[in-house]
Structure formats: structure tokens, C-alpha cells
Amino acid sequence: xxxxxxxxxxxxxxxxxxxxxxxxxxxxxxxxxxxxxxxxxxxxxxxxxxxxxxxxxxxxxxxxxxxxxxxxxxxxxxxxxxxxxxxxxxxxxxxxxxxxxxxxxxxx
Amino acid sequence: xxxxxxxxxxxxxxxxxxxxxxxxxxxxxxxxxxxxxxxxxxxxxxxxxxxxxxxxxxxxxxxxxxxxxxxxxxxxxxxxxxxxxxxxxxxxxxxxxxxxxxxxxxxxxxxxxxxxxxxxxxxxxxxxxxxxxxxxxxxxxxxxxxxxxxxxxxxxxxxxxxxxxxxxxxxxxxxxxxxxxxxxxxxxxxxxxxxxxxxxxxxxxxxxxxxxxxxxxxxxxxxxxxxxxxx
Numbered sequence: 085x086x087x088x089x090x091x092x093x094x095x096x097x098x099x100x101x102x103x104x105x106x107x108x109x110x111x112x113x114x115x116x117x118x119x120x121x122x123x124x125x126x127x128x129x130x131x132x133x134x135x136x137x138x139x140x141x142x143x144x145x146x147x148x149x150x151x152x153x154x155x156x157x158x159x160x161x162x163x164x165x166x167x168x169x170x171x172x173x174x175x176x177x178x179x180x181x182x183x184x185x186x187x188x189x190x191x192x
Numbered sequence: 193x194x195x196x197x198x199x200x201x202x203x204x205x206x207x208x209x210x211x212x213x214x215x216x217x218x219x220x221x222x223x224x225x226x227x228x229x230x231x232x233x234x235x236x237x238x239x240x241x242x243x244x245x246x247x248x249x250x251x252x253x254x255x256x257x258x259x260x261x262x263x264x265x266x267x268x269x270x271x272x273x274x275x276x277x278x279x280x281x282x283x284x285x286x287x288x289x290x291x292x293x294x295x296x297x298x299x300x301x302x303x304x305x306x307x308x309x310x311x312x313x314x315x316x317x318x319x320x321x322x323x324x325x326x327x328x329x330x331x332x333x334x335x336x337x338x339x340x341x342x343x344x345x346x347x348x349x350x351x352x353x354x355x356x357x358x359x360x361x362x363x364x365x366x367x368x369x370x371x372x373x374x375x376x377x378x379x380x381x382x383x384x385x386x387x388x389x390x391x392x393x394x395x396x397x398x399x400x401x402x403x404x405x406x407x408x409x410x411x412x413x414x415x416x417x418x419x420x421x422x423x
Binding site: 102133 | 194201217223268269272283285286287290291315323402403410
């Protein structure tokens, strides 16, 4: 793919001459300046508006939750998480969150 | 004479890099003014942190500045005006394209880039109908892998060809030297080969891009003269 950009040493390279041949605009484009309101109306119809760039939500820092339980309970928890959410990395977190929501709802 | 703008509503498509590459190449032969209309001001920072380049003046567009006023003012002072816009679909991008003589739409060829390139091109077509003149434009593939032509890129090329959208033959290759222009705040010509690899290939790539832009502008100028002569 690089070959297409390869300099051709046998060709005439008059790029700088071509660049220098351009001249500044003699008159401004005031005469042909489009109506800003119309430009905006068309742009808004295409979904271009004055919205600010979407800022990323600030992520809350994560902290580990560690405690010990009887091995059989831990095993049962893992088993249930995998059954319900699949063998994925977030299965145990998803089960914990589900249980936590149920718990919070029970308090309300 | 011409105002060339770089517009792509998605960020990270290589707008500022390709704008700076072109500006630095054109500044070797003429006075160039870059209007940095991106609030992140990558090119304005590039020049304030480094030495800039001869013939190359950068102005940062303020939030409330009229892009029309800035372009008109720059056109009186410089031979080439280059406008780098923010990667969002905002009204400033719309104003910029309506005041441009040529619009470059950078795209990495990904589905997301293509979607947003299409948004920009559809708006260009709408503006053309409204202002009653052509706004010449072409897609520039950027950050292209030098060795591998991805399936996504092939699909992107096919889509553009099917819709008759002009595409630059030159692609901006993903090169360390292009990134290094911003790291070292200098041009390709002033990078240190001991610190950065592939400078010569990057220079050849930059020159090919500038050559294509100039060829397009020349043919547009000839077409305009012909149209005036016929009228």
C-alpha cells in the first residue's frame, strides 16, 4: 500500500511551483456568504446542532469486597451465578447485585 | 486562495493530523493560515509549545467567534486557509463546510467513521442545494495500516465507490512520525531520525497528499474559469 505514495524520482515534481502559483483571494467572500440561519436550519435537520460534546460519565472508583464463608456456600453461590448469568467474568457480581437490589427493595 | 476544511463528526479520525500534514506541506510554497476550531486546540497547542513552521500561522477560534468572520479574515491574509474542526456534529462544522472551497472528510474506514462521514457528506449535499454552489469534497482514509488491507476498509471503499463519492488515492498511513509531530511539536522535516522512525516514508506520504489536494484545486479553478467564460 505504501507503493502508491512512493516518490517517483523520474517524474517532474513541480509541487512547490504549483503551490506558489495560488494567490490570495482578491475580494472576500462576503458577497457569497450564506445566510447563517438557513445553514443552521439545514444542519439541524441533519442532526447537527449546538450540543456540547458528550462527556464521559465519571466512573466511581471500585473497591474489593472480601470475606470468608463456608466453602459449600461459596461453591453454591458460584454455581448459581453461572447458571443464571453464564460462565462469564461478571456472573458473580451480577448475582450479588441482584441479591442486593432485592434486599434494598425489602427494606423499602 | 482556497479554504480547505477537515470535517468528520466523529473524534479520533485523524482530522488534526491530516490538517497539520497538509498545512506544513503547503507552507513550503505559500502563506498558510490554520484556523483551529477544535476546543481541544491540538494545532494551536502544537504551535504554542513548539516553534511552528515558516509561512504557517495558526489562530485558535474562540467559542463565540463567527467562523465566517475568521475565514474571511484569514482569506485576506493567506493563500491557503485550513480549518480543523471538532469531532462533533455541531453548527460550527455546518458553517465551516458552507464557507469552504474544499472539504476533506477523514475516515479510518471503520463502520462508525463511515457512518459519520456519510452524515457530513449528506449535509454537504444539502448545503450545496441551499447555497447554489458545489462544495467539492473527498474522503481521506487515515491511520491506514501499511501492510494489511482490512475487510472493513475494503467494504468502506466499495460503499463509497457505489455512491460515487470522491476518495483520495493517497491514504494517510498510521506512522509514528505523524504522531511524533504532536509529541515533539514540530514538522516532519524537523523530526530527529534518531528519535523517530519512518520519517522519510511519512514525508513521501504527506507530499503525495498535498500533491493530490493541489491537483484537485487546480482542476476546480480551471473548471470555474471555464464556467465563467461560458457564462
